[in-house]
Amino acid sequence: MDFTKLQGIKFDTSSSNTTLINLPSTLLEALIPGYGLISQIIFKLLGFDIGLVVSACLVVVGLSKAIQYLYNKSYGVFSSYFMSSIQIEDDDELFSQIMEWIAEQSMTKVSRDLKAVTKWVSAYEESSEEANASDDDVLDESGIFNFEKWASNIPPRYEPNFGSDRFWYEGKMFFFSRTRREKQNKSPWGNNEDQFLDISCVGRSTEPIKELLNQIKRWTLTKDNKMTAINRPAPKEERRDYAWDRTSLRPSRPMSTVSLDQEQKAKIVMDINEYLHPASARWYAARGIPYRRGYLFHGPPGTGKTSLSFALAGIFGLDIYCISLMEVGLTESDLNKLFTNLPRRCIVLLEDIDSAGLRRPDEPSNPTAKDDEDSSEDSGTDDGSLTKVSKADAGIKTPGQNPLTNGFKSLISLSGLLNVIDGVASHEGRVLIMTTNHPDKLDAALVRPGRVDMQVGFSLATRDQIRDIFTRMYSTEHDIEKSASNSTTSSSKPPTKDKSKPVESPKLKDPDQEFYELLSQPPVLDIVEPEKLKEMAEQFAGLLPEGNFSPAEIQGFLLMRKKEPSRALKEVEAWRDGLIDMKKKGEKVLEVQ
Ligand SMILES: Nc1ncnc2c1ncn2[C@@H]1O[C@H](COP(=O)(O)OP(=O)(O)OP(=O)(O)O)[C@@H](O)[C@H]1O
Structure with a gap:
C-alpha cells in the first residue's frame, strides 16, 4: 500500500458527497492500489459505482480494529490493576x-x-x-x-x-x-x-x-x-525436559493380597509410617541423621518383592518410581538427574540390583567371568575408590557370564550408585526399596545401615501361603463386595463369557468352523461355598511341598484354572511332579501347565 500518495490528497471538505462512508476516491486510490481503474471498469461494465461499498467496508474494518485495540488496551489496564x-x-x-x-x-x-x-x-x-x-x-x-x-x-x-x-x-x-x-x-x-x-x-x-x-x-x-502411579525414566532424548514418565496408573494393591508373614508386613508398614510422619524430618535433622530410609527385599524370583512394594505404595498413597540399572545407556549423570527429580515423598524401586553388573576396580579384566562366582567377599568400602565401567563393556557377552545379566554391564559404577543413594542428589524423604534375587552377591557397602535400614527376606511358598493363594483365587467375596458398591458387575465378571450364555458358533460355514466349535463349549464356573473352599485350600496346600515353589508359580497354575478349583485340585499333583522334574533337569518347558 503506497502511503506516500496520501500526502498528495486534497480533501474536498466542501463537497457534500464526502461523508463518513463515502470516502474521497483519492483516499481509496491510496489505500487500494489500482482502485481507480477497477472502479472505472466496474462502472463501465455494470454501471455501478463501487465507491460507496468499498468506503463502507473500509470504515467497518477500521472501526472494528479501533474497538479491538481499545478493548485490548483497556482489558490490559483493567487486568493489571483489578x-x-x-x-x-x-x-x-x-x-x-x-x-x-x-x-x-x-x-x-x-x-x-x-x-x-x-x-x-x-x-x-x-x-x-x-x-x-x-x-x-x-x-x-x-x-x-x-x-x-x-x-x-x-x-x-x-x-x-x-x-x-x-x-x-x-x-x-x-x-x-x-x-x-x-x-x-x-x-x-x-x-x-x-x-x-x-x-x-x-x-x-x-x-x-x-x-x-x-x-x-x-x-x-x-x-x-x-490408584498407584508408576513412573519410569523418560526416553533419553526427552530426559532434558522430563526426567520421569508416568507409565501407568493401576489400582493400589491391597496388603491382604500379598502372602507374607503378617507380623513382618506390620513391622515394615509401621517403620515406613513412622518415617513418613511430617515430624520425623525434624527428628532426624536434630540428630544429624540423613532423613532417608532404605529397604532391601531379597528372595527368589516371584516371591512377592515387587508386589509388596506396590502394596506399600498403595497404603501410603505414594507414587512409585522404578529404575532398573540394567537399562541400556543409563549413565551416572542420568541416574543423578532421575534422583534429583524425585518428588518430596515417593517410593523408589531399584530393581534387581545384583544383576546390574556393577564393577569394582579390583575385578579381573574379564569381569563377566566372575559374575557366576560368589562375590560375597567383595567387602567394599564406600570410599568412592571404585571405577566406572567403560561404555565398551556395555552389552558385550562373553563365555561364563552370569545368565541373569546376559553379559550386560551397567554404565554405572558401584561408587556412582552409592553417591546417588546418599549423595547430594539424593532426595530426602523418599523410601528406597532395592530388590534382589541374590543378596549374597551384593557389595557390603551397598547394604550397610544407612543405605539399607531393613532387610526383608522372601521365601518360596510356605504351607500358609499356598493355602492363602488358593483361597484368594477362588473366593468370590471380593467380587460380591465390588458389585454391591458399584452397580456394575462387569469389573467382577470373569473375562470369558458367562456359562448362562454359551458362546455361539458362527452360522456361516467357514474354514475356522471347527475351531469356533471348540469355543462353543460352555465354560465351567465352579463356585464353592466358603467352608468347602477352606477345606479344598487345606487339601491343595497339603499336596504341595513347602519351600519348593514360588507364589508366582502357584498363582500361574491356578490362573489356568481360575474358575475351576476342583480341577486345580485334581491336576495339581501332575503339575507338581512335572515342575519338580523340570527343575531337576534344568529345563524351561513344562508339560502340564
Ligand atoms: N507373596 C506373594 N503373595 C501374593 N502373590 C505373590 C506373592 N509372591 C508372588 N506373587 C505373585 O506372583 C507374581 C510375581 O510377583 P512379584 O513380581 O512380586 O515377584 P518378585 O519377587 O518381585 O519377582 P522378581 O524377583 O522376579 O522381580 C505376581 O503376580 C504376584 O501376584
Whole structure:
C-alpha cells in the first residue's frame, strides 16, 4: 500500500458527497492500489459505482480494529490493576489435573471451541460406562473380545482449545486461557512447543484461584484414590525436559493380597509410617541423621518383592518410581538427574540390583567371568575408590557370564550408585526399596545401615501361603463386595463369557468352523461355598511341598484354572511332579501347565 500518495490528497471538505462512508476516491486510490481503474471498469461494465461499498467496508474494518485495540488496551489496564492470575506450566502435574477437571465441567459442554483428545485408558481406568459395556459392544459374532469394537465405544475427552474461555465455579467467574509457545531450547527430536495455562479472576487477590487449585487437587485425589502411579525414566532424548514418565496408573494393591508373614508386613508398614510422619524430618535433622530410609527385599524370583512394594505404595498413597540399572545407556549423570527429580515423598524401586553388573576396580579384566562366582567377599568400602565401567563393556557377552545379566554391564559404577543413594542428589524423604534375587552377591557397602535400614527376606511358598493363594483365587467375596458398591458387575465378571450364555458358533460355514466349535463349549464356573473352599485350600496346600515353589508359580497354575478349583485340585499333583522334574533337569518347558 503506497502511503506516500496520501500526502498528495486534497480533501474536498466542501463537497457534500464526502461523508463518513463515502470516502474521497483519492483516499481509496491510496489505500487500494489500482482502485481507480477497477472502479472505472466496474462502472463501465455494470454501471455501478463501487465507491460507496468499498468506503463502507473500509470504515467497518477500521472501526472494528479501533474497538479491538481499545478493548485490548483497556482489558490490559483493567487486568493489571483489578485482576489476579496464576500461570501453570505443562510440565507440572497440576496442568493435567486442571485439564481433566475442566473436561468434566459444564464449560466443555457449552463451549463452542473444544479440543478432542483420544482418551488413553489403561485396563483399570475404564469409566463405568466402558466397564459396563454389554457383550454386544465388545464381543464379535463368534463371542471373541474385539478390542477395536470396544475401543470405538470409548468417547473422546473434550478439553478447552487454545485461546481463552471462562467458567463459573462456586458463584465466581474465572477466566481461562491455554497458550502454546515455542520452547527456548529446541531439540532436533520431537515436539518443540510447550504450553501453559493462565487462570485469572476479577479482584486483587489470587486467593480464589488458589482455592480453586486446591479443590482441583482434592478432586484428583478422590479420583485417583486407591490408584498407584508408576513412573519410569523418560526416553533419553526427552530426559532434558522430563526426567520421569508416568507409565501407568493401576489400582493400589491391597496388603491382604500379598502372602507374607503378617507380623513382618506390620513391622515394615509401621517403620515406613513412622518415617513418613511430617515430624520425623525434624527428628532426624536434630540428630544429624540423613532423613532417608532404605529397604532391601531379597528372595527368589516371584516371591512377592515387587508386589509388596506396590502394596506399600498403595497404603501410603505414594507414587512409585522404578529404575532398573540394567537399562541400556543409563549413565551416572542420568541416574543423578532421575534422583534429583524425585518428588518430596515417593517410593523408589531399584530393581534387581545384583544383576546390574556393577564393577569394582579390583575385578579381573574379564569381569563377566566372575559374575557366576560368589562375590560375597567383595567387602567394599564406600570410599568412592571404585571405577566406572567403560561404555565398551556395555552389552558385550562373553563365555561364563552370569545368565541373569546376559553379559550386560551397567554404565554405572558401584561408587556412582552409592553417591546417588546418599549423595547430594539424593532426595530426602523418599523410601528406597532395592530388590534382589541374590543378596549374597551384593557389595557390603551397598547394604550397610544407612543405605539399607531393613532387610526383608522372601521365601518360596510356605504351607500358609499356598493355602492363602488358593483361597484368594477362588473366593468370590471380593467380587460380591465390588458389585454391591458399584452397580456394575462387569469389573467382577470373569473375562470369558458367562456359562448362562454359551458362546455361539458362527452360522456361516467357514474354514475356522471347527475351531469356533471348540469355543462353543460352555465354560465351567465352579463356585464353592466358603467352608468347602477352606477345606479344598487345606487339601491343595497339603499336596504341595513347602519351600519348593514360588507364589508366582502357584498363582500361574491356578490362573489356568481360575474358575475351576476342583480341577486345580485334581491336576495339581501332575503339575507338581512335572515342575519338580523340570527343575531337576534344568529345563524351561513344562508339560502340564
Ligand atoms: N507373596 C506373594 N503373595 C501374593 N502373590 C505373590 C506373592 N509372591 C508372588 N506373587 C505373585 O506372583 C507374581 C510375581 O510377583 P512379584 O513380581 O512380586 O515377584 P518378585 O519377587 O518381585 O519377582 P522378581 O524377583 O522376579 O522381580 C505376581 O503376580 C504376584 O501376584
